Amino acid sequence: MxxxxxxxxxxxxxxxxxxxxxxxxxxxxxxxxxxRRLPCSGSVNFNGAVTxxxxxxxxxxxxxxxxxxxxxxxxxxxxxxxxxxxxxxWGVGSQIAVYGPPDxxxxxxxxxxxxxxxxxxxxxxxxxxxxxxxQVTPLPLNHSKLTFGYLLASAHSSIAWLxxxxxxxxxxxxxxxxxxxxxxxxxxxxxxxxxxxxxHSDLNTVIALKAEMGSPxxxxxxxxxxxxxxxxxxxxxxxxxxxxxxxxIELEG
Amino acid sequence: MxxxxxxxxxxxxxxxxxxxxxxxxxxxxxxxxxxRRLPCSGSVNFNGAVTxxxxxxxxxxxxxxxxxxxxxxxxxxxxxxxxxxxxxxWGVGSQIAVYGPPDxxxxxxxxxxxxxxxxxxxxxxxxxxxxxxxQVTPLPLNHSKLTFGYLLASAHSSIAWLxxxxxxxxxxxxxxxxxxxxxxxxxxxxxxxxxxxxxHSDLNTVIALKAEMGSPxxxxxxxxxxxxxxxxxxxxxxxxxxxxxxxxIELEG
Numbered sequence: 001m002x003x004x005x006x007x008x009x010x011x012x013x014x015x016x017x018x019x020x021x022x023x024x025x026x027x028x029x030x031x032x033x034x035x036r037r038l039p040c041s042g043s044v045n046f047n048g049a050v051t052x053x054x055x056x057x058x059x060x061x062x063x064x065x066x067x068x069x070x071x072x073x074x075x076x077x078x079x080x081x082x083x084x085x086x087x088x089x090w091g092v093g094s095q096i097a098v099y100g101p102p103d104x105x106x107x108x109x110x111x112x113x114x115x116x117x118x119x120x121x122x123x124x125x126x127x128x129x130x131x132x133x134x135q136v137t138p139l140p141l142n143h144s145k146l147t148f149g150y151l152l153a154s155a156h157s158s159i160a161w162l163x164x165x166x167x168x169x170x171x172x173x174x175x176x177x178x179x180x181x182x183x184x185x186x187x188x189x190x191x192x193x194x195x196x197x198x199x200h201s202d203l204n205t206v207i208a209l210k211a212e213m214g215s216p217x218x219x220x221x222x223x224x225x226x227x228x229x230x231x232x233x234x235x236x237x238x239x240x241x242x243x244x245x246x247x248x249i250e251l252e253g
Numbered sequence: 254m255x256x257x258x259x260x261x262x263x264x265x266x267x268x269x270x271x272x273x274x275x276x277x278x279x280x281x282x283x284x285x286x287x288x289r290r291l292p293c294s295g296s297v298n299f300n301g302a303v304t305x306x307x308x309x310x311x312x313x314x315x316x317x318x319x320x321x322x323x324x325x326x327x328x329x330x331x332x333x334x335x336x337x338x339x340x341x342x343w344g345v346g347s348q349i350a351v352y353g354p355p356d357x358x359x360x361x362x363x364x365x366x367x368x369x370x371x372x373x374x375x376x377x378x379x380x381x382x383x384x385x386x387x388q389v390t391p392l393p394l395n396h397s398k399l400t401f402g403y404l405l406a407s408a409h410s411s412i413a414w415l416x417x418x419x420x421x422x423x424x425x426x427x428x429x430x431x432x433x434x435x436x437x438x439x440x441x442x443x444x445x446x447x448x449x450x451x452x453h454s455d456l457n458t459v460i461a462l463k464a465e466m467g468s469p470x471x472x473x474x475x476x477x478x479x480x481x482x483x484x485x486x487x488x489x490x491x492x493x494x495x496x497x498x499x500x501x502i503e504l505e506g
Contacts, residue, residue: 019344091272
């Protein structure tokens with residue numbers, strides 16, 4: 001048995017290429033589809049079940065026909081993380097569970113008109129719950145809207161999904177120091193900056209976190225076109241790699 | 254010179270095929286892409302300028318690169334009519350004008366974070382304005398959110414775009430009787446019903462409007478999968494035809 005995480009999207013709300021931009025990274029992404037970055041999201045395969053981690057892709061219904069996944073697990077209710085739910089909610093069939101933070105607003109009219117989506121599965125920080133045998137622990141993050149990262153753990157492996165966030169709150173960092181994951185997927189929207197940015201992390205922030213956590217493998221996501229340009233000219237430190245759309249991380253289950 | 258309107262999408266928020274649905278219309282749309290219906294929207298080509306009528310398509314940036322169109326003209330701020338604006342607003346370049354009704358809320362945080370979109374172009378019912386030579390008149394419609402249809406007129410032709418609406422308000426109907434368009438594109442979400450539906454039109458409503466207006470050519474849009482099933486078994490009256498994604502209407506300019 002394996003625990004497999006696929007990065008479906010590794011960009012921000014802006015995506016790559018950016019509308020109207022002709023920077024080197026956007027030009028490259030126009031020419032070669034493998035360099036495009038859709039909204040940050042993923043899928044988790046474990047024990048025969050599929051969990052969709054955020055819902056910012058617009059073609060969810062085509063990629064994941066009804067019945068091909070068990071539930072959504074949302075980090076937060078910003079548009080680029082939930083926009084794929086809007087057409088889906090008007091689908092036909094029994095309800096689909098949506099797990100996520102206890103955000104009272106949600107996004108636009110999702111809570112008012114949930115259709116077949118069941119948003120009642122609100123989560124509590126650091127309280128582990130079970131998804132078809134996968135142990136999931138919500139981890140508060142630093143963002144402009146109530147946001148949870150998640151530690152996803154099987155009997156033999158664990159991976160932390162930490163986006164969107166500017167660094168980490170101290171209680172989340174302490175939890176991860178006590179429960180170190182093999183792999184960390186983390187928001188790194190920005191190239192190294194003198195002042196740490198708000199709402200998202202830059203590479204300096206992630207390098208500092210790696211030193212503190214001692215994580216063997218860090219995968220960057222929520223990557224902006226400016227950071228892509230930076231990476232076209234600079235190497236990442238050992239143990240830190242850039243995620244890409246379609247990247248598959250397979251761990252022992 | 255010609256006035257050309259292309260129907261980019263002829264479905265509702267649910268689209269066709271509907272997520273999880275195996276009705277005859279949804280099965281057909283899965284098998285044959287020409288039967289799919291994306292969110293109701295269009296493009297207008299006149300006098301070398303392009304106007305995008307609503308913005309519910311998710312791949313606007315790919316279909317319409319920066320600079321390939323002049324402005325957006327919005328009917329209303331429901332998600333299925335504006336969702337394509339969310340990634341686009343973070344583009345690079347000078348501002349893009351968005352014309353539409355004076356809706357104070359807009360949709361989600363579009364007004365709070367407009368990016369390069371300029372939402373200041375709010376319109377007044379029945380006050381004609383100019384878009385690169387095209388004369389545009391906002392027409393109030395009957396919908397659950399403040400919604401305008403539009404009469405689009407050149408020197409020789411005119412076409413009315415009337416979606417989303419349940420029938421027509423009397424002042425809009427009176428205006429169209431005085432200014433009869435050659436072509437009417439109108440919301441017809443539903444197969445004929447005993448009781449007229451709320452917020453959207455059914456075929457009985459449109460047939461009654463055609464009799465009153467004497468319109469020579471009526472094209473139906475915002476079509477649901479149930480109405481598609483009905484049309485697989487029933488013919489439409491003379492002078493009424495179902496729109497389809499990609500349909501081109503070319504009039505003398």
